Amino acid sequence: MTWHRLLGMALRSLIRNRLRAALTTLGVVIGVGAVIVMVAIGEGAQRVIEQQIENLGTNLIVVTPGSTTVGGARQGAGSASRLTTEDAEFLQRETQLLAHVSPVIATFSQIVGGDGNWRAPISGVDVDYFEIRDWEIAEGRAFDASDLQGKRKVAILGSTVASQLFGDDSDPVGASVRIRNVPFEVIGVLAEKGQTADGGDQDDVVLAPYTTVQTRLSGRQFVAQILGSAYSAEEVGEAQEEVALLLRESRQLGSWEEDDFTVRNQTQIAEAAAGTTETMTVLLASIAGISLVVGGIGIMNIMLVSVTERTREIGLRMALGARGSDVLSQFLIESLVLSAAGGLLGLLLGAGSAFVLSLSTGWAVSLSVSTILVAMGFAAVVGVVFGFYPARRAASLDPIAALRFS
Amino acid sequence: MDTPVVQTNALTRTYIMGRNRVDALRGVDLCVRRGEMVSIMGASGSGKSTLMNLLGCLDRPSTGAYNLDGVEVANLSKNELAEVRSRKIGFVFQGFHLLPRTSALENVELPLLYRRDSLTTPPREAAKAALQRVGLGDRMDHDPSELSGGQQQRVAIARALVTSPALLLADEPTGNLDSRTSVEIMALFQELHAAGLTVILVTHEPEIARYTERIVELRDGLIVRDVPVEDPARATHDLKEAAHATQDPNNPTHATRDLDHPPSLVLAAGGES
Numbered sequence: 249m250t251w252h253r254l255l256g257m258a259l260r261s262l263i264r265n266r267l268r269a270a271l272t273t274l275g276v277v278i279g280v281g282a283v284i285v286m287v288a289i290g291e292g293a294q295r296v297i298e299q300q301i302e303n304l305g306t307n308l309i310v311v312t313p314g315s316t317t318v319g320g321a322r323q324g325a326g327s328a329s330r331l332t333t334e335d336a337e338f339l340q341r342e343t344q345l346l347a348h349v350s351p352v353i354a355t356f357s358q359i360v361g362g363d364g365n366w367r368a369p370i371s372g373v374d375v376d377y378f379e380i381r382d383w384e385i386a387e388g389r390a391f392d393a394s395d396l397q398g399k400r401k402v403a404i405l406g407s408t409v410a411s412q413l414f415g416d417d418s419d420p421v422g423a424s425v426r427i428r429n430v431p432f433e434v435i436g437v438l439a440e441k442g443q444t445a446d447g448g449d450q451d452d453v454v455l456a457p458y459t460t461v462q463t464r465l466s467g468r469q470f471v472a473q474i475l476g477s478a479y480s481a482e483e484v485g486e487a488q489e490e491v492a493l494l495l496r497e498s499r500q501l502g503s504w505e506e507d508d509f510t511v512r513n514q515t516q517i518a519e520a521a522a523g524t525t526e527t528m529t530v531l532l533a534s535i536a537g538i539s540l541v542v543g544g545i546g547i548m549n550i551m552l553v554s555v556t557e558r559t560r561e562i563g564l565r566m567a568l569g570a571r572g573s574d575v576l577s578q579f580l581i582e583s584l585v586l587s588a589a590g591g592l593l594g595l596l597l598g599a600g601s602a603f604v605l606s607l608s609t610g611w612a613v614s615l616s617v618s619t620i621l622v623a624m625g626f627a628a629v630v631g632v633v634f635g636f637y638p639a640r641r642a643a644s645l646d647p648i649a650a651l652r653f654s
Numbered sequence: 655m656d657t658p659v660v661q662t663n664a665l666t667r668t669y670i671m672g673r674n675r676v677d678a679l680r681g682v683d684l685c686v687r688r689g690e691m692v693s694i695m696g697a698s699g700s701g702k703s704t705l706m707n708l709l710g711c712l713d714r715p716s717t718g719a720y721n722l723d724g725v726e727v728a729n730l731s732k733n734e735l736a737e738v739r740s741r742k743i744g745f746v747f748q749g750f751h752l753l754p755r756t757s758a759l760e761n762v763e764l765p766l767l768y769r770r771d772s773l774t775t776p777p778r779e780a781a782k783a784a785l786q787r788v789g790l791g792d793r794m795d796h797d798p799s800e801l802s803g804g805q806q807q808r809v810a811i812a813r814a815l816v817t818s819p820a821l822l823l824a825d826e827p828t829g830n831l832d833s834r835t836s837v838e839i840m841a842l843f844q845e846l847h848a849a850g851l852t853v854i855l856v857t858h859e860p861e862i863a864r865y866t867e868r869i870v871e872l873r874d875g876l877i878v879r880d881v882p883v884e885d886p887a888r889a890t891h892d893l894k895e896a897a898h899a900t901q902d903p904n905n906p907t908h909a910t911r912d913l914d915h916p917p918s919l920v921l922a923a924g925g926e927s
C-alpha cells in the first residue's frame with residue numbers, strides 16, 4: 249500500500265471521528281504550545297542577559313596575583329607575590345592591545361561625613377577605571393590626570409555611600425568626608441549600577457586616585473588587581489596573552505618559572521550567567537515537555553479505544569489481504585497525523601501566545617527556527633512512540649477473532 | 655483434467671485451551687472443482703466455521719494438506735497467507751462488513767489497495783466494473799448507511815469479485831437478509847457461478863443450500879454427507895414466480911410486502927420438516 253493511500257485512509261478515518269480527533273489533538277496542541285512559549289520566554293531572557301553582560305564589558309581583563317604552595321598546602325590567590333603599581337604602570341606604557349588599564353587598590357574603611365558615618369570598601373583607581381567598568385558619573389566629575397599626579401585627596405562616592413552619609417536627595421559634591429581621618433573632597437557621585445550577579449551592592453563603594461590611596465591610606469605598593477579592557481570582545485584572547493607576556497617581563501620571571509599571577513576575562517563570567525538562563529530555559533521546556541508527554545498518552549489512549557472499536561474493520565482488512573505491517577502503518581500514520589496536526593496548531597498557538605505575552609508584559613521573547621523544529625520533532629516522536637503500542641496491538645490481532653468481534 | 659480449486663487431504667484443526675483439547679476438524683478430505691457451487695452445511699459446533707477459516711486461509715490446519723488453486727497453503731507464514739487471500743479468495747460475510755462512512759466504490763476498491771503485484775486495471779476502474787456487475791452501477795457514491803441490506807451485500811460481493819478470485823467464499827451470506835432479498839442474492843451467486851466462478855457457501859439453511867449444486871454436510875469435525883443437489887432451484891425463476899403470484903390487481907398495496915414470502919420458499923421450508 250502506498251504512502252499517499254495510507255495517509256488518505258488515515259485522514260478519512262480521523263475525519264469520521266472529528267470531535268474525538270480534535271480533542272485528542274488538543275493535548276498535543278497544548279503541549280507543543282507550552283514548550284514553544286516557555287522556550288521563547290527563556291531564550292528571550294537569555295538574550296537580554298547576554299546583551300546586558302556585553303554592555304558590562306566582555307572586553308574586561310582582570311589580573312590578580314597568583315598562588316603559591318607552601319609545604320604542599322596551596323595558599324590561595326595572592327599568596328605567591330603581589331601585583332604592584334609598577335606592574336600596572338608597565339602595562340600602561342607597553343600595551344598594544346589594551347585600550348585602558350587601571351590598577352585597583354582595595355581597602356576598607358570607616359567614612360565620616362555629612363550627617364553620619366559608614367563603613368565601605370575604598371578603591372584606589374586610575375582615570376581609565378570608569379571606561380573599563382563602563383561606569384558613569386551622575387553628578388560632579390570623574391578623576392583627571394592631575395588628580396592622580398598630584399595625589400589629590402578627592403573622592404567619588406557610590407550612590408549607596410552618598411545616601412548613607414548625606415541622605416537620599418542631597419548633593420554631596422563639594423562636601424568633605426573623612427577617611428581614616430584624612431579629609432577628602434567629594435568631587436562626584438557615581439550613577440547607580442545595582443547589584444552584581446551574586447547579590448553584592450556595586451554602589452557601596454568609594455573611589456579615590458590610587459596614588460592618593462597608596463600614600464595616604466594603605467601606604468603600600470601592592471594592588472589587589474589590575475583591570476584592563478581590550479579594544480573589542482574578539483581581541484580579548486590576544487590581549488590576555490599580551491598582558492601575561494608583559495607582566496612576566498615586568499616581574500622578571502625566568503622562562504622556567506610559572507606565572508605568579510592570573511589573567512582572566514569576563515567571557516567565562518558571561519558564559520556562566522548565560523548558562524544559568526539556559527538551565528532555566530531547559531527547566532521551563534521540560535515542564536512544558538511533560539504536558540506534551542501527557543498529550544501523547546492521550547493519543548495512545550484514544551488509539552487503543554479506536555483499535556478496539558475497529559477490531560472488525562481490522563479483521564476485514566486482514567481477510568481482504570492486509571498484512572500485519574499494513575495495519576501497523578495504518579494506525580501509526582493515524583497517530584502521526586494526530587500528533588503532527590497537534591504540533592502545527594500548537595506552534596501557531598505557542599507563537600501567538602508568545603507574541604501576545606511580549607506585547608502585554610514587555611518581556612523579551614525569542615522564537616528560533618531550531619526551537620520550532622525541536623518542538624515539531626518532539627511532537628512527531630510522541631506520535632510514533634505513543635502510537636506504536638496501539639498499532640502493534642492492531643497488527644497482531646487474529647483475523648478470525650477480529651471478524652467475530654462485536 | 656483441470657486442477658481442483660480446493661483439494662484438502664486429512665485436514666485437522668485442534669484447539670488447545672488450557673488443558674482442554676478440542677478437535678474441531680478431524681480429517682476432512684474435500685475437493686471442489688473449478689466452477690462448482692458448493693454448500694457447506696452443519697449445525698453449530700460441527701466444524702463448518704473452522705473449515706471455512708481454513709479454506710479462506712485465515713487459519714492454518716493442525717495437520718493435513720490444503721491445495722488452493724495449485725498452491726500448497728497449509729504451512730505458509732502469516733504474510734504469505736495474507737498474500738494468498740489477497741490474490742485468490744473473495745470473502746462475503748453474513749454481516750456485510752463494509753467500512754462505515756465510506757462510499758460503495760471505496761469499499762469495493764479496498765482489496766486492490768492491498769495487492770502487492772501490479773494491477774492491469776486501475777483500482778477505481780476495476781471497482782466500478784465490479785459494482786456494475788452486481789447491479790449497483792448507479793449507487794457507487796452511496797455510503798453503506800444509505801443502502802438497503804441487500805444492496806450492502808451486493809457491495810460486499812462486488813468487493814469479493816474485484817480481485818477476480820479463484821474462490822468466492824460466502825459465510826452465511828443471507829443470514830442477515832429477509833427471504834426475498836436472500837433469493838435475490840442467491841440469484842446473483844447463481845449468475846456469477848454460471849459465468850464460471852467457483853463458489854463455496856457456508857449456511858445452515860437448507861432452502862439456501864437448494865440453490866447450490868452440491869451439499870457437503872459436516873458433523874463433529876467430519877464430512878458425513880457429500881451429495882449433489884438434484885435439480886437445483888433457480889433463484890431467478892423463484893423470484894418471477896413470487897412476483898407473479900402476488901400480483902393481485904385488487905390489492906396492489908400488499909404486493910411488495912408479500913414478496914417477502916415467495917411461495918417457493920414456503921414450499922421449501924415445508925419440504926424440510
